[in-house]
Amino acid sequence: MWRGLRIETDPERLISTGRLVAALFAALAIYLDPTRPSGLLGEAHVVLGAYLAFALWLRLASPRWPLTSGLHVIHHGVDVLALTLLVYFTGELASPFFPFLPFILLATTMRWGIKGAVLGAVAMEIMLVAVGWQDLQDGESELNVVIMRSAYFLIAAAMLGYFGASLTRSSHRFAQLAAWSFAPASADREAWLRDMLDHASRLLGAERLLLLWHDQDGGTVALREPDGLRLRDISDPAFWQARAGGLAQDDLSRRTEMSELQAIAAAAGWGLLSPAPAEVRSAPFNSSSSAGRLFVIDARDLHEDAKHLTKITAERIGHELERLALVQAIADNARDQERVRLARDLHDSVLQELTAASLKLKMVGAAIPEKARDPLNSVSRMMIEQQRKIRLFVENSRNLESVPPQMLSSSLARSVNALCDQWGCEIALSVMPPDMEAPGTISGELTQLLREATANAVRHGGATRLMVELQRQEKGLKMVIADNGCGMTVPEAETPNWPRSLHERIRDMNGNLSIDRYTPGLAMTIEVPLS
Template sequence: MDGGRLFSVRGERIIALGRAILAAFLCLSLVVGHVADDAIVRGLIVGYLAYSLLMLAGTRSRLFVYGVLRRPWLTSGLDFAVFTVLLFLTNGAESPFFSPFIFMILSGTLQWGSRGAVVMGGLTLTAFVATSLGSFQSQIFVLRIGYTMVITIMMAAFGGHLERVVQELSRLSDPIGPDAEDGEAPLADALRHALRVFGARRGMALLESEEPYAQLLLLGDGELESRRLPPTADGWVLGEAADGVFLYEAGAGATLVRSGRWTYVGAAQPLAPALREAASFQRVLAIPARSQGLSAWLFVLDHHEPANEDLAIGEMVGAQASMALERWEAQREQQAAAAVEDRIRLARDLHDGVLQFLAGAGLQLDALDRMPDLPDAVRGRLATLRQAIVEEQRELRGFISAMRPTDGAGRAATGSLKGELDALAERLSRYWSIEVSADADPFDTAAPEPLLYDLRWIVREAVANAVRHGQADRVRIEARANGRMLDLTIQDNGRGFTRNPTEPPRSLHERARALGGRLDVQNDPGGCRLVVHTPLDLAS
């Protein structure tokens, strides 16, 4: 049996109990009242009592419930027929048996929601008017018409509200997936999920982190915008509102907060000015989402017909978003652990393979150098090769050391930027037989060893490209530190990139992005100029 029918069966059990109580009081009215001694009226009420008791007893039988009460329109039709006949037999507008029709409107709302309330209200008005011909001027007639309309409107609104809550609850089953494309926290997906649940079109999401700046996402009509907000002294959500889900009406300056099982009135201005200025809104439903390492807020803007139940549903959405953040963090930790294992394996393979091969090659060169009658030019070339192998071994050992994980006991070691660039320039000059010079400003600038390692490879590849592809014979390397940023400029006098003048090798771009920076290139027939912009303390 599906959920809709199951809900109807549960509602029908309540209706059966109400029907039996109503029939009992109708019979009691025959005893204490002055109803006309019409045998048909008495027999109809007594028969209706027997019918209602039979239906009430039937609700205890599973076979009866699943077989008969799955068609509640049958019992509602019989109720309507009995009440209409009673109304007709007892003077229409003046009849004391008008109240059973209110029972019909209530039961219709339980069974079919807002549509049931409207249909039963319409049937009640039709039956009342049809049985009250000639009594339209009666005060009781006018009051009962108004009473029926009020009950119908209120129950239709109540049924519609229940339907909306059920729809919101059903949309909670939609999953929240991580933003796999860019590897960032699933904040945008969580915001879309919240808007989908509450049927809203606009929203904001705020992600707080250990950095001074917070990330703000604004979503409206399918367009996503990202901003960075400077830190605030008092936080983004103020007062008691920071403890749970809250609904804020900007126009009225009213805030309703739900924390745990309690709902109470919060501060008149629960949001920081920067958040209120980020987007225009009349009301906002704020939902916290937290994990072990992240703290976020989802803001649903101007959703229709806010109600207290939205706070409870907001807690469910917040729990889902929190689980998505925790799942994303766990995946990141697993990926990091897998990457560490891969780096350890690669470092071991390089040490046992390539590094040992270079050591063997150096021994072979030493053996050649000991051979008699070698020309001086050959011995000079052997010395150059032996020195190159020694330097490559040193670079490879540094690479292996950088790949192995540290114990995290402190900050990474630092080295002199100018000293590193001078040594690299001297080595590249000897290796490529060109003029390579280097400078750093300020001259005493220190940089973390992981950053120096990456900069060495960027310079080496840039110089190699300048010689091999640009036919350069002079390269200038300049490093300029400006606060927390570093600009590394590599200028040559070659003919530039000939195959694609506007795009240097992809590996240079990838290394610059890996450092959290970017690479700018200026290329012309008179030479190529590469500028790497990177944080100076990124790896520290």
């Protein structure tokens, strides 16, 4: 029965239809009961006929101005004038056409929100005073009618203004959701998270947000505050096991939200956050790669629809985290494929050429006196060591997952001995703790970093001694490299003058490079994650 019923959803057409219906019912009322107006029937017919034609024209051929255009004030000015005249001609304050006046209030609210509600209420009050002024002056005071109808218009305007403000707020939030940044996930995870949570903060109207999520690589807690972002990786299985129920549950009680919030902040080492319980709300999110929860702290908007907006925002953040994971997986896959291709090229070109060069050195050494062979033997040993390293790189690149963990003190010590022979310098190595292990790929990258730093220090800085300190940190590794060379020129601009090859390799590892001293001697600090 109701399947064929279609409700008008275009606000402009709905307003024009309401205007036409009001005019038709007014005409029907005068036709069926011509006793009112008794003395101004002709004038009422003229006004009603003109207004009916105006309403019909707007319904059939309305100008397609934007819904909120100020030009619609002309249309509603005609509405006010026509209905005011009809009320005046048909008994003033006792007019049967008074119920049509709220149409103007409804139309202006739909069009301009709370501003329209205020505009409509002002127009209604002016019309009420203008129409009822004669009744108030003729000795038969109808002050009570004026007061009650004034109160009616003001109450209606206030309630409609509330819905108009809600409509405006919803439109603004939809615009903010549509404007969510689709910027590519950068290598700087902290900057990417800060931008995303800043946008979510503006959308939700809260200065502080706490984001908690867990994936196959571990878990992270991020606290967005007005003065920046605090980020903490938490790997304790007991912590995530205790949070498992909260991450999956849609709605948490205020008491549970507060206890969870304080437990998370304590585990991250941030102390008490101390928000008001009524100003905290949260929502979970789940994706194929992660699960988490978004906590809104110090929420200023306590409206019911804010809860639904929090859920939408949390789901959107979950999708963004999944996009970040996919982008990183694609980048890792592309890097692995490039590594395999490079290993194949090294095996087929450089390694074969080094082998041929070694054979030629042996032939040359056999043809010269034995006392003159020492320099050739040193070069030959160096080439053999390079061949060994290339073969190891090729084998590891062909099966990246099989690279076993390495004890860094041993692997870096071997590299230090080879570098000392190659560049004729001294390298003091310190690894704390001495038994520290790292994935094979990380160990290989650290070896490459040390090799490039040594080459730069000797070739460009004339260094004869280097000091290398490697320490374990909470999030990864910290390597400090200092030399006694001439150093680098202090940059005049704010952008540091990074050693290019080192900076690019560290950036690919999602690490940080800082220059501690430019001269005399270069000192730098390298921080890289273990994962």
